Amino acid sequence: MRIEFHPDAELELIEAAARYDQEVPGLGERFAAEVYRAINVLVEYPHLAPSLEGELRAFVLNRFPYTLIYTASPDVLTILVVGHQHRRPGYWRSRVEG
Numbered sequence: 001m002r003i004e005f006h007p008d009a010e011l012e013l014i015e016a017a018a019r020y021d022q023e024v025p026g027l028g029e030r031f032a033a034e035v036y037r038a039i040n041v042l043v044e045y046p047h048l049a050p051s052l053e054g055e056l057r058a059f060v061l062n063r064f065p066y067t068l069i070y071t072a073s074p075d076v077l078t079i080l081v082v083g084h085q086h087r088r089p090g091y092w093r094s095r096v097e098g
Contacts, residue, residue, distance in 0.1 A: 001043045001046070001072075001074075001075060001076065001077055002075060002076045002077070003039060003043065003076075003077050003079070004076055004077070004078045004079070005078075005079045006078065006079065006080045006081070006095055008081075008092070008095060009079045009080055009081050009082050009095075010079075010082075012081065012082040012083065013032065013035055013082045016028075016031060016066065016082065016084070017029070017031050017032045030063075031064055031066075034061055034062065034063050034064055035061065035066070035068070035082060038059055038061055038062075038068055039068070039077065039079065041059075042059060042068070042070065042072070042077055043077055046072030046077060047072065049068075049070075052069065055071045055072075056069060056070075056071060056080070056096060057069070057070055057071070057072070060085075065084060065085040065086065066082060066083060066084055066085065067081070067083050067085055068081065068082060068083075069081035069083065069092065080092065080095050080096060081095065
């Protein structure tokens with residue numbers, strides 16, 4: 001299965017990792033590793049996370065207050081959001097509506 005990131009989700013991952021590294025050196029790397037661990041689980045079990053609506057699913061990370069919002073087809077896992085759980089709800093909606 002191929003993995004794709006929405007450009008905004010990729011930027012969220014990079015920015016969050018950089019913020020964590022500013023707080024504690026190496027924490028950003030651990031954050032990125034947790035995101036990719038979750039993605040590997042989702043590649044194996046794409047329907048593991050509960051459905052939000054339609055084809056959208058939300059997977060909550062274990063060690064960080066982030067949620068991955070994604071879609072899965074037989075060939076592609078698309079990460080649409082790497083969202084902090086305290087950010088304004090639904091800020092990402094335009095990514096999936098347009």
